[in-house]
Amino acid sequence: MGWKVRCILAVQIPKTTSHRTAHPLVDRTGRIFAVLAGQPDGDDSYAVSASEAYTYIKACGAATYFPPEMRCHCRGLFAAINVGLNLGKGATVPSWLDNKKHTPLVSQLLGNSHVIRMANFASSAFATWAPKLYRHYVDNNTCLRTRFPHLWRPFPQTVFTGAAFNFSRVCTYKHRDICNLPFGWCAVQLLGRFDATEGGHLILWDVNLVVEFLAGSLILLPPHKARLTC
16 A cells, blocks of 8 residues: 545645655755655564554553543644653753653653654654754754763664653644744654545645555654644
């Protein structure tokens, strides 16, 4: 089964390709603005890891109580936990997000080998498709580590300083992640067991595209600029 991208309005539709074959999305100037990165080519064990990660995250979510305020937010009506470094709301220095009573859950998720593998693939795909932007992340992480050696990234072998875990049946509102780096990319990975022709779609509203987002696949995109629903 391959990627399938459909148009909402008058937009050219890329040809369907294998979901293990990366498919860049390109603007009129030839610049890549997002990548359907899929899964590592030629490695069947990755799909197994994605399935195991889904099973683990689902079990962790089912065993955890999320108060109503955590299940109703700007992205949708589902529980979500943000982890990692944060600088905002008047702060003058970065700090690690305080997950309070959910800290043990965060530690379990960040320590799962299958989740770690997916995070590492996301970072390596980022390095492949946006090497200059990736280098910008590396350079800033180096400065951050020098000035604040007590801070750490959620997944040390990646360049991303934050991560989000969504629980239960996820269907987001149309939204932008306005707290992200304005010109940065993030990695979106969809987990579950479903028919990708019937659900699990990613909608990129600003470019009028609907993507059949297969379970275990990776998409790299600029969430600060792109309005999306998934």
